[in-house]
Amino acid sequence: xxxxxxxxxxxxxxxxxxxxxxxxxxxxxxxxxxxxxxxxxxxxxxxxxxxxxxxxxxxxxxxxxxxxxxxxxxxxxxxxxxxxxxxxxxxxxxxxxxxxxxxxxxxxxxxxxxxxxxxxxxxxxxxxxxxxxxxxxxxxxxxxxxxxxxxxxxxxxxxxxxxxxxxxxxxxxxxxxxxxxxxxxxxxxxxxxxxxxxxxxxxxxxxxxxxxxxxxxxxxxxxxxxxxxxxxxxxxxxxxxxxxxxxxxxxxxxxxxxxxxxx
Amino acid sequence: xxxxxxxxxxxxxxxxxxxxxxxxxxxxxxxxxxxxxxxxxxxxxxxxxxxxxxxxxxxxxxxxxxxxxxxxxxxxxxxxxxxxxxxxxxxxxxxxxxxxxxxxxxxxxxxxxxxxxxxxxxxxxxxxxxxxxxxxxxxxxxxxxxxxxxxxxxxxxxxxxxxxxxxxxxxxxxxxxxxxxxxxxxxxxxxxxxxxxxxxxxxxxxxxxxxxxxxxxxxxxxxxx
Numbered sequence: 366x367x368x369x370x371x372x373x374x375x376x377x378x379x380x381x382x383x384x385x386x387x388x389x390x391x392x393x394x395x396x397x398x399x400x401x402x403x404x405x406x407x408x409x410x411x412x413x414x415x416x417x418x419x420x421x422x423x424x425x426x427x428x429x430x431x432x433x434x435x436x437x438x439x440x441x442x443x444x445x446x447x448x449x450x451x452x453x454x455x456x457x458x459x460x461x462x463x464x465x466x467x468x469x470x471x472x473x474x475x476x477x478x479x480x481x482x483x484x485x486x487x488x489x490x491x492x493x494x495x496x497x498x499x500x501x502x503x504x505x506x507x508x509x510x511x512x513x514x515x516x517x518x519x520x521x522x523x524x525x526x527x528x529x530x531x532x533x534x535x536x537x538x539x540x541x542x543x544x545x546x547x548x549x550x551x552x553x554x555x556x557x558x559x560x561x562x563x564x565x566x567x568x569x570x571x572x573x574x575x576x577x578x579x580x581x582x583x584x585x586x587x588x589x590x591x592x593x594x595x596x597x598x599x600x601x602x603x604x605x606x607x608x609x610x611x612x613x614x615x616x617x618x619x620x621x622x623x624x625x626x627x628x
Numbered sequence: 629x630x631x632x633x634x635x636x637x638x639x640x641x642x643x644x645x646x647x648x649x650x651x652x653x654x655x656x657x658x659x660x661x662x663x664x665x666x667x668x669x670x671x672x673x674x675x676x677x678x679x680x681x682x683x684x685x686x687x688x689x690x691x692x693x694x695x696x697x698x699x700x701x702x703x704x705x706x707x708x709x710x711x712x713x714x715x716x717x718x719x720x721x722x723x724x725x726x727x728x729x730x731x732x733x734x735x736x737x738x739x740x741x742x743x744x745x746x747x748x749x750x751x752x753x754x755x756x757x758x759x760x761x762x763x764x765x766x767x768x769x770x771x772x773x774x775x776x777x778x779x780x781x782x783x784x785x786x787x788x789x790x791x792x793x794x795x796x797x798x799x800x801x802x803x804x805x806x807x808x809x810x811x812x813x814x815x816x817x818x819x820x821x822x823x824x825x826x827x828x829x830x831x832x833x834x835x836x837x838x839x840x841x842x843x844x845x846x847x848x849x850x851x852x853x
Contacts, residue, residue: 366716368730369708370701381715384708390716459715466838467711470683471704 379471381464382488403575404435404448405537407545407565408505410530411558414514414593415505417444418562420537420570421585422577423451431577436588438597440465443481443506444590448535450498457492457500461485478508482517482525490523503534507592514592531562537569537576544568559589563608567616568623579609644745648769649784651747652694657783659793659810660691660751660776662762664800666832666839667753670810673827681829683840685710687755688724689831693783694748694769702731702750719837724754728765728773736771745769749782755831755839781813789813803830804851811852823849 369388377383385391406419423430429451437458439445445461447454464484469475476484482504493499504517518532519525530549533541544565553561566587570578579586586605591598616623656672658680669691671680680699681691684706692699706727714722731750739745749768756762764776774780779797781790793813797806807828815821828843843851 366709366712368705368734369712370705370734381711385712385715388708388712390712463711463715467707470707470711473679473682 379468380484381467382460384467385460403573404446404535405533405541405566405569405573405576406435406446406448406503406535407533407541407562408446408503408516408528408531409545409549409553409558409562409565410514410516410528411553411555413555414507414591415444415516416555416558416562417446417503417505417590417592418559418566418587419446419590420535420566420577420587421580422575424575428577431580431583432585434588436590437462438599439481439504439506440469440475441596442509442592443478443504444592444597446503446505446534447500448503449500453492453496453498453500454502457488457502460488461502475509477510478506478515481506482527485519486523486525488523489519489521493521493523501534503532505532505592507594507596512594533565535569535576537566537573540572541565541569555591555593559591559608560612563587563589564612567609567612571623579606579613581610581613644739645770648739648745648747652749652769653784655693655695655783657781657785657789657814658691658693658751659779659781659789659813660753660764661779661793661797661806661810662764662800663803663806666803666830667755667762667764668803668806668810669751669753669829670807670814671827672814672821672825674825676824679827679842681827681842682707683829683838684727684752685714685722686719686837687757687760687831687839688722688727689753689829689840691751691753691782691829692748693750695746698746699748699750702734702746702748705734706731706752720759723760724752724763724765728752728767731767732771732773734771735767735769739770751780751782753831755833788816792816803832807848807851823852 377387403424408415408417417436419435421432423433436444436446439461445458465476465481501519508515516528516532517525518528531545548561570576586609589600589605658671660669669681673680678696682703684690690703690706709727710722735746746769752765754763764780766774766776766780796809811821823845826848828848830841831839833839
């Protein structure tokens with residue numbers, strides 16, 4: 366690639382996607398049904414931010430991968446989770462990360478959280494309306510301007526909706542969503558929000574074959590991420606292990622009966 | 629009937645060089661230097677928002693003197709080139725030398741074929757790691773590219789400032805000492821530069837992928853005391 370210079374009329378501005386299209390770096394998505402997919406990721410708002418928990422399994426006709434990272438830092442204060450086609454989803458994360466950084470370097474100021482949420486809409490729309498490899502992301506972050514955690518969810522056509530309580534994406538949604546509906550309270554503590562979000566993933570993995578639960582044999586646990594004034598933090602594996610072990614122990618005590626697990 | 633005047637190529641080049649030098653000499657200068665654990669770039673810049681020093685990529689920074697709109701367009705092209713290359717291949721494949729060569733080609737083309745030469749002088753700095761060296765590439769208005777060993781000075785009064793800086797800077801010192809020397813060299817013996825007229829950017833490993841940082845007035849003041 367040569368030096369990408371543009372005159373003032375054709376300049377793509379700070380948008381990496383527009384630049385990449387003009388420079389021919391992006392290829393139009395092809396259609397295929399050979400892809401790994403399925404997921405459950407939840408995001409829950411609490412008093413000081415947002416907690417996100419996501420399973421690690423990629424599924425096609427069989428388990429394709431047991432330790433996929435479906436939540437990534439889009440930048441220092443934002444996390445992006447994906448569901449749907451793994452191939453398109455991981456590419457989507459890469460493009461979003463790069464776009465936010467590109468904008469920041471080009472214009473010497475970071476995009477607002479709402480700006481980031483809106484930027485993703487046409488990307489989702491373009492991917493999902495031209496390809497069978499559907500991607501549905503979930504964006505959560507700490508809004509520096511408004512000093513609070515915020516969650517943005519999307520529909521298949523790219524519509525962007527802010528959620529004040531919690532949001533769920535992926536094939537395990539009915540089970541995770543039901544758990545959160547029963548357990549959610551506004552302004553929860555970090556510990557309560559974390560325990561509730563982890564339980565939601567546990568329930569999804571329990572009933573949805575395409576969602577991976579805690580794997581005590583391989584020591585692989587769902588990812589737990591918090592977004593607070595400190596920015597993006599991924600909890601270490603020991604903390605994730607302890608969180609899921611305590612849920613598992615309680616479930617074993619009740620002989621596998623779910624009722625009463627919710628505190 | 630129109631008249632065509634013959635202009636000797638030597639004369640043409642000389643005229644264009646003079647034109648570009650005059651434009652560059654109107655602006656203030658920049659000192660860039662390698663210190664013990666990084667690269668620091670110091671510009672005399674009264675504006676707090678029209679920057680001369682910028683981040684290009686994880687370990688690459690840009691500095692420009694001369695006409696703002698001209699070097700800012702080069703800065704933007706550099707960011708696009710770096711992000712585009714990293715997206716196509718890998719972040720590891722983005723190399724300052726390749727970018728400096730593209731800049732040199734473009735400036736050379738503009739000097740010989742453009743309506744007028746670009747009135748800019750630019751610097752591409754790279755913070756080294758296991759795979760790449762720490763480098764300062766200075767690219768002049770006519771496309772001459774030079775690989776500067778420990779420090780580089782851009783701008784009209786470059787030779788004088790370089791002389792002053794060379795007397796102060798011996799080996800790779802601390803950030804604080806290098807910054808003091810750079811500010812002293814920029815100011816000269818007869819005046820003092822207020823912190824508000826300084827723009828400072830550094831490339832240094834802080835454990836993050838991105839190594840560029842812009843220093844605020846408070847940070848600059850505490851490093852200078």
